[in-house]
Amino acid sequence: MTIALTAARIFDGKSDRIEEGGILLVEGERIVATGANLQIPSHSEVIDFGDSTLCPGFIDAHTHLTFAAESYDQRLINRFRKHQAEKAYQAALNARVTLEGGFTTVRDVGCLEQRSFIDVSLRNAIAQGLVSGPRMLVAINSIGATGGHTDRNGGLRFEATGGELDYRDGIADSPADLRKAVRFNVRYGADLIKFCASGGVMSFHDEVDVPQLTPEEMAALVDEAHRLRKKVAVHCHGDQAAREAIEAGVDSVEHGSFLRDETLEIMKAKGVYLVPTLLVGQELARRLEGMPPHVSDKARRAIEAAAMMTGRAIEVGVKIGLGTDAGACQHGNNAREMALLVRAGMSPVAALKTATSVNADLLGVSEKLGTLEEGRLADVVAMPGDPTEEITATEHIFFVMKEGRIIKHGRRPQGASMN
Numbered sequence: 510m511t512i513a514l515t516a517a518r519i520f521d522g523k524s525d526r527i528e529e530g531g532i533l534l535v536e537g538e539r540i541v542a543t544g545a546n547l548q549i550p551s552h553s554e555v556i557d558f559g560d561s562t563l564c565p566g567f568i569d570a571h572t573h574l575t576f577a578a579e580s581y582d583q584r585l586i587n588r589f590r591k592h593q594a595e596k597a598y599q600a601a602l603n604a605r606v607t608l609e610g611g612f613t614t615v616r617d618v619g620c621l622e623q624r625s626f627i628d629v630s631l632r633n634a635i636a637q638g639l640v641s642g643p644r645m646l647v648a649i650n651s652i653g654a655t656g657g658h659t660d661r662n663g664g665l666r667f668e669a670t671g672g673e674l675d676y677r678d679g680i681a682d683s684p685a686d687l688r689k690a691v692r693f694n695v696r697y698g699a700d701l702i703k704f705c706a707s708g709g710v711m712s713f714h715d716e717v718d719v720p721q722l723t724p725e726e727m728a729a730l731v732d733e734a735h736r737l738r739k740k741v742a743v744h745c746h747g748d749q750a751a752r753e754a755i756e757a758g759v760d761s762v763e764h765g766s767f768l769r770d771e772t773l774e775i776m777k778a779k780g781v782y783l784v785p786t787l788l789v790g791q792e793l794a795r796r797l798e799g800m801p802p803h804v805s806d807k808a809r810r811a812i813e814a815a816a817m818m819t820g821r822a823i824e825v826g827v828k829i830g831l832g833t834d835a836g837a838c839q840h841g842n843n844a845r846e847m848a849l850l851v852r853a854g855m856s857p858v859a860a861l862k863t864a865t866s867v868n869a870d871l872l873g874v875s876e877k878l879g880t881l882e883e884g885r886l887a888d889v890v891a892m893p894g895d896p897t898e899e900i901t902a903t904e905h906i907f908f909v910m911k912e913g914r915i916i917k918h919g920r921r922p923q924g925a926s927m928n
């Protein structure tokens with residue numbers, strides 16, 4: 510059975526413009542042909558979207574489907590109150606709303622429910638068709654130092670924590686231990702390695718921009734990950750830590766709030782990706798009152814710096830992937846990141862590419878995903894109107910196909926206003 514999707518426009522995920530008049534033929538799980546003047550086979554099921562744009566299924570390179578976007582205090586309470594299975598059901602809902610928002614693939618960069626493997630289980634359940642959600646690449650533990658961004662004992666009384674964390678929780682403090690933390694994650698099914706080179710915003714006990722691992726520790730971690738053919742994403746706000754992590758050979762820098770121009774130039778020269786995660790900043794800016802004062806201070810500083818840094822990164826020409834930090838902000842609104850990138854100075858087509866072909870390259874899945882081309886998996890979304898005229902069209906996805914299966918088929922929203 511062939512499905513023919515037709516619309517007024519088609520964006521293939523990699524061109525510099527959107528084509529007028531689009532037909533996409535899907536058979537089974539794959540795209541078999543695409544173009545404006547195709548002959549539609551007579552036995553096809555034809556779905557015509559009219560004044561809409563077809564686009565490859567979106568990819569988010571920075572999610573945490575296992576987190577609920579809660580207030581600072583609520584998250585702390587739930588950490589001790591909720592059972593792991595309850596958190597897994599919540600994660601399944603997060604996965605579904607992410608897919609329905611047009612994101613057919615996510616790179617999930619750390620599960621805070623340490624030793625639960627909820628991210629691995631969710632990835633496998635989705636792949637088996639038990640749960641509706643995007644295909645996932647998972648990191649398991651986000652690796653970092655004792656007292657670092659991912660040390661969950663920070664800010665708690667020692668006796669309340671159940672003891673010191675170790676490599677099984679992603680906490681490691683020497684080159685040898687960092688190798689062990691990488692090997693542990695890979696043994697339990699990690700698709701990539703994520704670590705924290707600098708402090709973070711929502712961690713109670715650290716400064717947002719201080720380096721938290723030595724160059725020797727990072728070199729060991731990255732070497733081990735690359736030997737095992739896993740890419741490495743680094744959480745980093747501070748400039749010094751980013752420089753050292755880039756020197757160690759990371760594949761992408763996440764957040765990057767305080768990156769200086771010289772560092773952006775090095776990233777461009779080395780082909781290191783930046784994933785700015787502007788959406789989480791926008792949402793946290795509305796929730797500052799509920800945070801401890803020194804945490805809200807960190808948030809304010811990082812958000813302000815990140816807006817400027819992203820504009821500079823666009824000017825310098827650093828490769829930019831789309832990531833939202835969903836989990837630290839609400840799930841399902843991931844497409845809003847594109848409007849924020851456009852506001853920071855990116856063209857609408859470039860913003861669409863961050864979520865499609867660029868992220869497919871970053872994740873190492875461009876043979877299968879990220880473009881609408883013959884032979885690729887049929888991950889397709891439809892949005893009303895023309896996103897080059899109004900980028901917020903991406904926030905109104907009304908049709909989602911994943912691997913040739915129709916996940917969502919709503920009515921195209923009518924009218925011009927899409928805010």
Ligand SMILES: [Zn+2]
Binds near residue numbers: 571572573618834837
């Ligand atoms: Zn994150």
